[in-house]
Amino acid sequence: MLAETICSAVSAAGLGIAAVTAYRRRFLTATRIAAYALVPVGLVLTGVVEWVSGMVFKPTxxxxFGLLGLAWLLFMATRAVERRRLGAAGKPARAARGSRAPEAVAPAASAPSFGSGARPQPAAGKNPQAAAPADDFSDIEAILKKHGI
Structure with missing residues (x-):
């Protein structure tokens, strides 16, 4: 009975706020607030509030819920122990059984290469780093001159 009264009061307050919002000519927001305000009354009329309040106030x-939480905790604990065992003894156990883990196709493929072939060497007479900014600025200058700046 108390939960139904609270839900009715919340809905009435929400509809009041929606009316004030509509008075301020914000009709889309007022409609959205009214929709949210009608939800608690709808839950009361369908019996959901009675079912939930009956469920919440029962110790059983x-x-x-406590037993479900304990079961989840036990499942997670066994999973953590299982992972720890496989992590510590996973490789020797596989070698003893004779099964091989799949190896990477190209293990050094993701390793960075810092050798002399990593970057192209500039020519002796040319300096490409000095020429590149000049080209960029000439394009910018042309655009600025086109617009009269």
């Missing part, structure tokens, strides 16, 4: 329901 809370005991059930």
């Amino acid at each position: 329901v809370w005991a059930g």
Whole structure:
């Protein structure tokens, strides 16, 4: 009975806020607020509020949630122990059984190469780094002159 009264009060307050919002000519927002305000009354009329309030105030329901939490905790603990065992003894156990883990196709493919072939060497007489900015600025200058700046 208390939950239904609270839901009705919340809906009435929400509809009041929607009316004030509509008075300020913000009709889209007022419609959205009115839709949210009607949800608690709809839940009361469908019986959902009674079902939820009956469920929340029963100690057996809370005991059930506690057992579900304990079961989840046990599952996670066994999973963590299983991962730790496989991580520590996973490679020697596989070698003892004779099965090989799949190896990478190209293990050095992702390694960076810092050798002399990594970057092209500039020519002795030319300096490409000095020429590149001049080309960029000439394009910018042409655009600025076109617009009269």
